[in-house]
Amino acid sequence: MREMASHSQRRILKTQSVHNANRMSVTSPVYLEIIDFIAAGTTPEAVAEFRPSREAQQRLATLIEREKADGLSPEEKAEVDHFMDLEHILRMAKARARQILSRGE
Helix, strand or coil: CCCCCCHHHHHHHHHHHHHHHHCCCCCCHHHHHHHHHHHCCCCHHHHHHCCCCHHHHHHHHHHHHHHHHCCCCHHHHHHHHHHHHHHHHHHHHHHHHHHHHHHCC
């Protein structure tokens, strides 16, 4: 007879599952776009004007629509969450770039 997993074992497995689902692949198109942008060197002007590609924007729009209608897989939810994290970082970098530009540095 098989023993049932204890409550704490189930909780650990669930936590590991959520952790793994929330890890984003390094090959995510949004990550690669930002890596390429940074690696190419940048200026405050370029940071202030940076926009994700149409493909990345469309991917996010599609995921948001699906999230509202049908829900997302854990991997897709993680992708949206990571995109939002990246969006926050980019907004902060753009604000800093605009400060630098306004001071004429």
